[in-house]
Amino acid sequence: xxxxxxxxxxxxxxxxxxxxxxxxxxxxxxxxxxxxxxxxxxxxxxxxxxxxxxxxxxxxxxxxxxxxxxxxxxxxxxxxxxxxxxxxxxxxxxxxxxxxxxxxxxxxxxxxxxxxxxxxxxxxxxxxxxxxxxxxxxxxxxxxxxxxxxxxxxxxxxxxxxxxxxxxxxxxxxxxxxxxxxxxxxxxxxxxxxxxxxxxxxxxxxxxxxxxxxxxxxxxxxxxxxxxxxxxxxxxxxxxxxxxxxxxxxxxxxxxxxxxxxxxxxxxxxxxxxxxxxxxxxxxxxxxxxxxxxxxxxxx
Amino acid sequence: xxxxxxxxxxxxxxxxxxxxxxxxxxxxxxxxxxxxxxxxxxxxxxxxxxxxxxxxxxxxxxxxxxxxxxxxxxxxxxxxxxxxxxxxxxxxxxxxxxxxxxxxxxxxxxxxxxxxxxxxxxxxxxxxxxxxxxxxxxxxxxxxxxxxxxxxxxxxxxxxxxxxxxxxxxxxxxxxxxxxxxxxxxxxxxxxxxxxxxxxxxxxxxxxxxxxxxxxxxxxxxxxxxxxxxxxxxxxxxxxxxxxxxxxxxxxxxxxxxxxxxxxxxxxxxxxxxxxxxxxxxxxxxxxxxxxxxxxxxxxxxxxxxxxxxxxxxxxxxxxxxxxxxxxxxxxxxxxxxxxxxxxxxxxxxxxxxxxx
Numbered sequence: 001x002x003x004x005x006x007x008x009x010x011x012x013x014x015x016x017x018x019x020x021x022x023x024x025x026x027x028x029x030x031x032x033x034x035x036x037x038x039x040x041x042x043x044x045x046x047x048x049x050x051x052x053x054x055x056x057x058x059x060x061x062x063x064x065x066x067x068x069x070x071x072x073x074x075x076x077x078x079x080x081x082x083x084x085x086x087x088x089x090x091x092x093x094x095x096x097x098x099x100x101x102x103x104x105x106x107x108x109x110x111x112x113x114x115x116x117x118x119x120x121x122x123x124x125x126x127x128x129x130x131x132x133x134x135x136x137x138x139x140x141x142x143x144x145x146x147x148x149x150x151x152x153x154x155x156x157x158x159x160x161x162x163x164x165x166x167x168x169x170x171x172x173x174x175x176x177x178x179x180x181x182x183x184x185x186x187x188x189x190x191x192x193x194x195x196x197x198x199x200x201x202x203x204x205x206x207x208x209x210x211x212x213x214x215x216x217x218x219x220x221x222x223x224x225x226x227x228x229x230x231x232x233x234x235x236x237x238x239x240x241x242x243x244x245x246x247x248x249x250x251x252x253x254x255x256x257x258x259x260x261x262x263x264x265x266x267x268x269x270x271x272x273x274x275x276x277x278x279x280x281x282x283x284x285x286x287x288x289x290x291x292x293x294x295x296x297x298x299x300x
Numbered sequence: 301x302x303x304x305x306x307x308x309x310x311x312x313x314x315x316x317x318x319x320x321x322x323x324x325x326x327x328x329x330x331x332x333x334x335x336x337x338x339x340x341x342x343x344x345x346x347x348x349x350x351x352x353x354x355x356x357x358x359x360x361x362x363x364x365x366x367x368x369x370x371x372x373x374x375x376x377x378x379x380x381x382x383x384x385x386x387x388x389x390x391x392x393x394x395x396x397x398x399x400x401x402x403x404x405x406x407x408x409x410x411x412x413x414x415x416x417x418x419x420x421x422x423x424x425x426x427x428x429x430x431x432x433x434x435x436x437x438x439x440x441x442x443x444x445x446x447x448x449x450x451x452x453x454x455x456x457x458x459x460x461x462x463x464x465x466x467x468x469x470x471x472x473x474x475x476x477x478x479x480x481x482x483x484x485x486x487x488x489x490x491x492x493x494x495x496x497x498x499x500x501x502x503x504x505x506x507x508x509x510x511x512x513x514x515x516x517x518x519x520x521x522x523x524x525x526x527x528x529x530x531x532x533x534x535x536x537x538x539x540x541x542x543x544x545x546x547x548x549x550x551x552x553x554x555x556x557x558x559x560x561x562x563x564x565x566x567x568x569x570x571x572x573x574x575x576x577x578x579x580x581x582x583x584x585x586x587x588x589x590x591x592x593x594x595x596x597x598x599x600x601x602x603x604x605x606x607x608x609x610x611x612x613x614x615x616x617x618x619x620x621x622x623x624x625x626x627x628x629x630x631x632x633x634x635x636x637x638x639x640x641x642x643x644x645x646x647x648x649x650x651x652x653x654x655x656x657x
Binding site: 192194195197198199200201202203204205208212213216217219 | 353354355374375376378380381382384386388389390391392401402405406449453
C-alpha cells in the first residue's frame with residue numbers, strides 16, 4: 001500500500017496519472033464525439049432513433065445524398081472562396097502590418113496591441129458591425145467607395161448573390177488580421193538583426209533581403225500561420241448568421257454553416273454529420289501541414 | 301605605401317540623441333594596413349566600425365573609402381565586408397550558399413560562383429563542409445565561413461567586429477595568426493575591433509586606442525607600449541597592467557618622491573618642474589627584484605605566483621605593485637625585496653591631465 005502510494009506521489013504512478021488525465025480528457029471530449037460523428041454519417045438518423053446508438057446502417061447513402069444536393073457545388077465553391085480569400089487576405093495584410101510595426105516609431109508596440117481588439121471581439125458582434133458597414137443603402141463602406149469615386153451606384157453587399165460571400169469574407173479578413181499579424185510579428189522578431197546587416201553588406205537591397213532572408217527564415221512561422229488560418233476559417237461560424245445567414249439563395253452558404261443547417265434547422269443529423277466529415281478531411285490535411293512546419297524550425 | 305589612403309576619416313562625429321558617441325575622429329588607413337581599434341566596452345570602437353560599414357550614420361565629418369566620399373552611401377554600395385562577432389551566417393543556407401550569397405545577388409553565373417567558392421574554401425580549409433548548414437558547424441568552422449564570405453567578395457576593406465570573442469582561448473590564439481596571415485596573403489586593408497589589447501598588439505600594424513568616443517592615442521603597437529601618451533593608454537596596453545604610484549617631483553627636478561612606503565626618491569632621467577603632482581607608471585616587466593634590502597624601493601612580498609616561465613610578485617602595502625620575473629625565483633611570500641628600475645623606463649603622467657611628461 002505504501003509502495004503504491006509513494007509511486008503515485010513520486011514515480012511511475014505519477015507519470016501514469018498525468019498522462020491518464022490528459023488521455024481521458026481527449027478521449028471523452030474529442031475522441032468519442034469524433035467517432036460518434038463518423039458513425040452517424042453512415043447511419044439513418046431521424047427524430048425517433050436520435051436517443052439510441054443502434055440505428056439502421058445507411059452505407060454511403062448520406063454521402064451520395066449530400067453530393068447530389070443542387071446546392072452542393074455552390075457550397076463547395078463558396079467555401080473555397082471564403083477559405084482562400086480569408087487566408088490570403090489575412091496573411092497578406094497581416095504580414096504587411098507585422099513588417100510595418102517592426103519599424104521603430106513612437107508607440108509602435110502600443111498601436112500593434114490595439115489591433116488585438118478585433119480578435120478579442122465575439123464573432124457575432126463583429127458580424128453585426130460589418131452587417132452595418134456593408135449595408136447597401138446606409139453602409140459606410142459604400143459611402144467611402146462612392147466618395148473615392150470607385151463605384152457609382154449602390155453595392156448591395158449582403159443581398160447581391162455575386163457579392164454576398166465576399167461580404168462575409170471581408171468581415172472575416174478583418175477578424176483574423178490581428179491574429180496573423182501577431183504570429184508573424186513574433187516570427188519576424190526572432191530573426192537576428194545582424195543577418196539583415198550581413199545581407200546588406202553583401203549587397204542585398206530591401207526586396208532581396210525580404211526574399212532571401214525574411215521569407216526563408218519565416219518558413220515555419222508562415223506554415224503554421226497558414227495552417228491555423230485554414231482551421232480557424234473552416235471553424236468560422238458566427239459571421240454567417242450575423243451577416244447573411246448563408247443567403248440569398250445559398251449564395252454565401254459554406255460547409256460549416258450548411259452542416260449546422262442540416263443538423264439544427266432541418267434536424268437531419270446524419271447529413272449534418274456527413275458534411276462535417278467531409279470538412280474533417282481538409283482540416284486533417286491542414287493539421288499535418290501545421291505539425292510538419294512547426295517541426296522544421298530553422299533557427300541559427 | 302604612400303599611395304592614397306584606403307579609408308580616410310576626417311572629423312567624424314556621431315550623436316545618439318544627447319549621447320556623443322564619437323568625437324571628432326581623425327583616422328587615415330593606408331591600403332594594405334591592418335588597423336586595430338581597441339578600448340574598453342562603450343568606448344565607441346564598434347560604433348566607429350559600424351559607421352565605416354554604413355550600418356550607423358554619422359552626424360558630422362567626412363568619410364572616404366578608396367577616395368570616394370561615403371557619407372550617406374548605403375552599406376551595400378560601399379564594397380566593404382564585415383565579420384560579425386556572432387558570425388551572422390545565414391542559417392537557412394549551406395556553407396556554399398553562404399559563401400556565394402553576395403555573388404548570387406550580383407547575378408554572377410552559377411559555375412563561376414561555384415568556382416570562386418571552391419577557391420575560397422581551399423584558402424580557409426572548408427572544402428569538406430560545403431554542404432553543411434551553419435548549425436552543423438563548430439565555432440571555429442563558423443568563424444571560417446564568416447571569413448570566407450568576406451574574402452569571396454574581394455572588398456575594398458575588411459571590417460572585423462570582435463570576431464574571436466566567441467572562441468575558446470586556444471582557438472583564439474590560432475585564429476589570430478590565421479587572420480593576420482590571410483590579411484597579408486590577400487593584401488587586404490583591415491579594420492579590427494577588439495577589447496583585447498593582446499589581440500590588437502599581436503595582429504595590427506597600427507593600433508588605435510579609444511576611450512569615451514575619443515581616440516586616446518594611435519601608433520604602432522610598440523610605440524604605444526614604449527611611449528604611451530596618457531595614463532589610460534599606459535594602463536590599457538601591456539599585460540599585466542602597469543603599476544601606478546602617485547608622487548611629487550623632488551626639489552632637484554630629477555627625482556620623484558613616491559607616495560609609497562620603502563622608497564626615498566626615484567631618479568627619473570629627465571628634468572621636470574619641482575613640486576609638480578604626478579602619477580608614476582612602472583611596467584611590471586621593467587622592474588628588477590632582488591631579495592634583501594638593496595634597491596630603490598624596498599617592500600615585503602605578499603603573493604608569489606608562478607606559471608613556470610614567469611613569476612609574478614605582488615608587494616604588500618598600498619598601492620600594490622606587480623613585478624614580473626622571467627623564469628623561476630627564490631623569492632617567497634613575506635620575503636622583503638628590493639626593486640630597481642632604470643630611469644628611462646619610468647613613465648610619468650601629470651596628475652591632473654594624465655598626459656605623459
